Amino acid sequence: MRLSETGIDFRPLAGATRAGVAQVSAGQWSAVAQAFARAGDRLVALWGADRRDRNGAFVVHAAYAASDGLACVSLPVVGEPYEYPDLSKYYPAANRMQRAVFDLLGVRARGADDERPWLRHGAWPADFFPLRRDADGARTFAIEQERYPFVTVAGDGVHEIPVGPIHAGIIEPGHFRFSIVGEKVLRLEERLGYVHKGIEKRFEGMAVVEGARLAGRVSGDSTVAYAWAYAMAAEAATGCAIPPRACWLRALLLERERVANHLGDLGALGNDAALAFGLAQFSRLREQWLRVNAEIFGHRLLMDRIVPGGVAVDPDGAALARLRQQCGEIEQEARVLRAIYDEHAGLQDRFQTTGIVTTELARRLGLCGLAARASGIARDLRVDSPCKPYDELAVAVASAKTGDVAARVAVRFDELFESLRLIAAIAERLPAGEVRAELPCLAADGFGLGWIEGWRGDVLVALECDADGRVRRCHCHDPSWQNWPLLEHAVIGNIVPDFPLINKSFNLSYSGQDL
Amino acid sequence: MLLLTRQILKAGICTEPAPAPSDDWRADGERIQDEILRLLGRALAIRQVDAGSCNGCELEIHALNNPYYNLEGRGIKFVASPRHADLLLVTGPVARNMKIAVERAYEATPAPKLVVAVGDCGCTGGIFGESYASCGRVANVIPVDVAVPGCPPPPLDILRGILTAVTRSTR
Numbered sequence: 239m240r241l242s243e244t245g246i247d248f249r250p251l252a253g254a255t256r257a258g259v260a261q262v263s264a265g266q267w268s269a270v271a272q273a274f275a276r277a278g279d280r281l282v283a284l285w286g287a288d289r290r291d292r293n294g295a296f297v298v299h300a301a302y303a304a305s306d307g308l309a310c311v312s313l314p315v316v317g318e319p320y321e322y323p324d325l326s327k328y329y330p331a332a333n334r335m336q337r338a339v340f341d342l343l344g345v346r347a348r349g350a351d352d353e354r355p356w357l358r359h360g361a362w363p364a365d366f367f368p369l370r371r372d373a374d375g376a377r378t379f380a381i382e383q384e385r386y387p388f389v390t391v392a393g394d395g396v397h398e399i400p401v402g403p404i405h406a407g408i409i410e411p412g413h414f415r416f417s418i419v420g421e422k423v424l425r426l427e428e429r430l431g432y433v434h435k436g437i438e439k440r441f442e443g444m445a446v447v448e449g450a451r452l453a454g455r456v457s458g459d460s461t462v463a464y465a466w467a468y469a470m471a472a473e474a475a476t477g478c479a480i481p482p483r484a485c486w487l488r489a490l491l492l493e494r495e496r497v498a499n500h501l502g503d504l505g506a507l508g509n510d511a512a513l514a515f516g517l518a519q520f521s522r523l524r525e526q527w528l529r530v531n532a533e534i535f536g537h538r539l540l541m542d543r544i545v546p547g548g549v550a551v552d553p554d555g556a557a558l559a560r561l562r563q564q565c566g567e568i569e570q571e572a573r574v575l576r577a578i579y580d581e582h583a584g585l586q587d588r589f590q591t592t593g594i595v596t597t598e599l600a601r602r603l604g605l606c607g608l609a610a611r612a613s614g615i616a617r618d619l620r621v622d623s624p625c626k627p628y629d630e631l632a633v634a635v636a637s638a639k640t641g642d643v644a645a646r647v648a649v650r651f652d653e654l655f656e657s658l659r660l661i662a663a664i665a666e667r668l669p670a671g672e673v674r675a676e677l678p679c680l681a682a683d684g685f686g687l688g689w690i691e692g693w694r695g696d697v698l699v700a701l702e703c704d705a706d707g708r709v710r711r712c713h714c715h716d717p718s719w720q721n722w723p724l725l726e727h728a729v730i731g732n733i734v735p736d737f738p739l740i741n742k743s744f745n746l747s748y749s750g751q752d753l
Numbered sequence: 754m755l756l757l758t759r760q761i762l763k764a765g766i767c768t769e770p771a772p773a774p775s776d777d778w779r780a781d782g783e784r785i786q787d788e789i790l791r792l793l794g795r796a797l798a799i800r801q802v803d804a805g806s807c808n809g810c811e812l813e814i815h816a817l818n819n820p821y822y823n824l825e826g827r828g829i830k831f832v833a834s835p836r837h838a839d840l841l842l843v844t845g846p847v848a849r850n851m852k853i854a855v856e857r858a859y860e861a862t863p864a865p866k867l868v869v870a871v872g873d874c875g876c877t878g879g880i881f882g883e884s885y886a887s888c889g890r891v892a893n894v895i896p897v898d899v900a901v902p903g904c905p906p907p908p909l910d911i912l913r914g915i916l917t918a919v920t921r922s923t924r
Contacts, residue, residue, distance in 0.1 A: 359850045361885070368885050374885075376883070378883075403851065403854045404803075404835075404858055406834065408815055409803070410803050410811065431850060432850045433850070434850050434886050435845075435846055435884075436885060455807040455904075457807060458809025458810070459809070461807075502812070502815070518820055521820065522764065522767055522819060522821070525816060532907075538813070539809055539813075541809070574760055575760065578756050578760060749805075749808050
């Protein structure tokens with residue numbers, strides 16, 4: 239559905255992200271959600287803000303992926319009880335986001351059938367709402383052991399396996415509650431929020447330029463995507479135009495991040511299906527890749543290379559030649575490894591028909607990014623809503639139909655080769671000139687959005703800043719919010735030992751959703 | 754299978770060359786490997802605990818397991834339970850939601866119970882600091898033997914931190 243078909247008057251937002259914003263009434267809030275849901279358009283993010291010091295109200299925002307850009311609607315919430323109409327009946331993915339909004343802001347989704355806490359465990363009391371502007375973020379409370387009411391499965395021979403928060407591996411913490419019969423998973427329920435470290439409160443009052451460092455640490459594996467989305471939002475809010483060379487270099491860095499993650503995952507997926515050879519080979523390639531990052535850009539994971547106004551790196555001709563050459567080297571090796579993976583019967587036996595997400599389910603629950611493309615939904619912001627320079631690069635969107643682990647592996651391989659092509663093309667065509675512009679000062683409050691297709695899926699940053707150049711509110715949205723609930727579905731009917739493999743095939747961020 | 758074998762042969766061994774005498778920390782590494790053996794009589798077992806990191810440090814700890822660093826070849830391996838571990842490798846500021854789990858992991862670890870805090874967040878709380886949601890540095894929650902700065906520290910620094918903790922404990 240297009241913005242103009244909603245019957246709501248969207249004001250186009252300045253900046254590199256195609257977006258419209260509109261203030262809506264409670265009735266319109268629900269009507270818009272229903273209309274977008276019926277049209278099959280995704281809910282991208284839902285978050286709240288305290289604007290009582292500006293217009294006497296809390297505000298909840300919802301952003302939808304309309305066919306001609308991002309539709310961002312804002313509903314003011316005035317007077318107690320602080321409530322807004324529930325969206326989870328149209329968008330199941332809204333469930334956890336609404337619970338997080340309540341935990342942090344104390345604004346409730348009216349009519350939601352799941353009101354259990356999400357980010358609040360036992361570390362702060364139920365009447366403390368950290369994202370209210372009058373809440374002291376430095377205040378600490380005695381930690382209580384919480385009793386979270388998991389959904390239980392009853393029946394003959396059903397038992398539970400609790401896993402986590404600390405997992406058996408080098409992996410982020412979260413709790414998984416399996417209900418099992420024999421080896422078979424009947425139900426998985428996730429309990430996340432363990433690495434909630436108060437990122438959104440931390441943003442409050444930070445200088446806009448400094449906020450980029452924090453945004454780059456929402457999820458370390460997607461630092462480039464976040465830094466770009468944040469910079470884009472900051473530039474939109476302040477009306478900053480960045481030099482073309484900076485734009486192209488951002489895309490170069492984003493594609494390098496995509497390649498690094500895909501190399502890592504392809505190795506880990508081989509390993510989780512007992513092919514240690516795959517891990518050894520791909521981790522060798524990933525190390526080579528990260529060493530070139532360090533050599534040319536000064537950081538192995540490319541943290542803090544994208545800054546508001548442009549980029550902090552400017553590779554010369556020799557460096558660009560080195561990057562092009564490495565793309566060739568890696569491609570050659572990865573093609574051999576793909577042939578080995580494809581013809582390895584034991585590996586394919588573990589990959590195929592494991593952890594299936596059908597296209598229908600993916601659509602209904604709002605799966606996004608890489609995992610969605612593996613379930614037959616060929617959506618990619620780099621093509622659907624391309625910012626510069628993607629409008630000139632003709633990105634080929636990878637996709638697969640089967641929605642199993644094998645499909646998520648195939649999409650990674652295809653995207654790996656496409657990103658290598660893009661990096662070589664960018665290095666070839668990189669325009670000359672400056673790489674950074676100054677952020678202008680604002681006369682009043684500013685608001686901007688940044689929306690970037692990271693390696694895992696689309697990352698959204700919504701930034702409110704004030705005339706002093708400080709962040710008032712920054713919401714960073716990770717695609718993992720949408721995809722975690724799909725993992726619960728993907729494992730149903732699979733055996734417990736396949737869970738690590740299925741989990742890895744999604745490779746979702748804990749830190750990105752826990753904030 | 755032929756392709757696979759050919760790829761193994763072609764890739765060869767990329768583990769980095771034997772330590773050069775001028776390269777201080779690697780020379781230490783050799784010596785410390787002996788000390789690991791003397792101290793424990795076997796390999797060093799590490800349990801990694803993410804107490805609230807952004808996952809950047811985890812990526813570099815993973816890298817330690819790649820063939821370039823040859824961690825297991827140095828007699829160091831990651832294990833699945835703190836009960837099997839000699840050393841906890843802890844990343845992140847300690848999220849307050851993780852505090853109880855971190856304390857329990859520490860209690861479950863047998864002697865010598867070494868703790869290495871990894872990354873700027875583990876050392877000082879980093880960019881996340883202390884707040885309603887974060888306890889800050891790892892040492893605010895459990896005793897820390899060695900803290901490795903960096904955001905994230907490269908694999909070699911993490912390895913140096915691990916080796917330093919082992920040497921200290923042998924003194």
